[in-house]
Amino acid sequence: MKWILGATFAVALGLGAAFVAGRSVSPTPAATPTISSEVKRSEDANDVLATSMKPELEAASTSAPAIDADHPFVIKRILPIEGPIKYGQWYWDDSDVPDGPIVITVDLDARVISVFRDGYEIGASAVLLGTQDHPTPLGVFPILEKKKDNYSSIYDNAPMPYTMRLTWDGVSIHGSKVQNGYASHGCIGAPNPFAAKLFAIAKKGDKVIITKGKTATIGDPLIIN
Numbered sequence: 103m104k105w106i107l108g109a110t111f112a113v114a115l116g117l118g119a120a121f122v123a124g125r126s127v128s129p130t131p132a133a134t135p136t137i138s139s140e141v142k143r144s145e146d147a148n149d150v151l152a153t154s155m156k157p158e159l160e161a162a163s164t165s166a167p168a169i170d171a172d173h174p175f176v177i178k179r180i181l182p183i184e185g186p187i188k189y190g191q192w193y194w195d196d197s198d199v200p201d202g203p204i205v206i207t208v209d210l211d212a213r214v215i216s217v218f219r220d221g222y223e224i225g226a227s228a229v230l231l232g233t234q235d236h237p238t239p240l241g242v243f244p245i246l247e248k249k250k251d252n253y254s255s256i257y258d259n260a261p262m263p264y265t266m267r268l269t270w271d272g273v274s275i276h277g278s279k280v281q282n283g284y285a286s287h288g289c290i291g292a293p294n295p296f297a298a299k300l301f302a303i304a305k306k307g308d309k310v311i312i313t314k315g316k317t318a319t320i321g322d323p324l325i326i327n
Contacts, residue, residue, distance in 0.1 A: 174202045175325040177318065178221040187214055189281050192227035192296040199224055204308045205324045206275070206300070208290055210238060211315035215275070215292055217300055218324060225299060230280050230291035238288050243268040243310045248301065263294060264301035268310055275300070275310065 170176070181193055202220025209216075210231060217225035232238040246267045263277040277298065278291025290312075292300070309325060 171321060173323075174220045175205065175323055176221050177218070177223075177320050177322050177324060179223055180320060181223045181226050183226060186212070187226060187228045189228050190293060192225070192293050194225045194296065194299055196224040204304055206304065206308065206310040207324070208238070208310065208312045209315065210240070210312065215290060215296075217303075219303070221324065225296065227292050227296040228280055230278055230286045230289075232286050232288035236287040238286070238290060238312060239269070239273060240312050240314060243273075243312070245304055245306050245308050245310065246270065247306060248304070250301065262289075264297040266301065266304055266310075 171178070179199075181195060183193055187193070196219065199222045200220050202222075205218045207216045207218070208214070208229065213229055213231055215225075215227050215229045216223055246269070248267070249265045251263060262274065265274045265276040267274045273288050273290075275290045275292060275297070277294035277296075278286070278289075280291055280293050311324070
């Protein structure tokens, strides 16, 4: 299936020296080159995600140091996905993408997780997030530990496959049934097949950047060292 990059773009939020990327729909095409690519698309999808993203692009701070376009933490590609990602839907395309560091971004407004390798987005999925009483925190979190077969010690032994722990008080990325009407207790729940792919490539120490509705595009930094 062919997907052409049109009115999709990355989202960013400065968290100290970090920027983050995600996805929503802009009323006008983003100022990025058109890209054609084969993207593997999941078939398990239902309700469209509601988003409240700001459509305008936010430029990176002018005080930030210039970064080489070949830097592994500069955005080089956004997967060409048209429209908002639906609950239960995920995309993955790592063909011809070079090896490099993994950066994972989560946008709370779009309810989307994105996976970047060497600055190339290779995966994107709708996710479950926390509630007002148990919110998913904002910030930059290293993966603290990984556990493939995991069960909650707090919430009725609920299955949490492909757990990637972000905080010691229980916030993790893990496999989940992602559908409308469900939420987490602060964790980031991704469809099990997507979580399995992410678990296979993510390492302890890889950065997960959680933000809320700011924007960036190709050429902008994911992380500034």
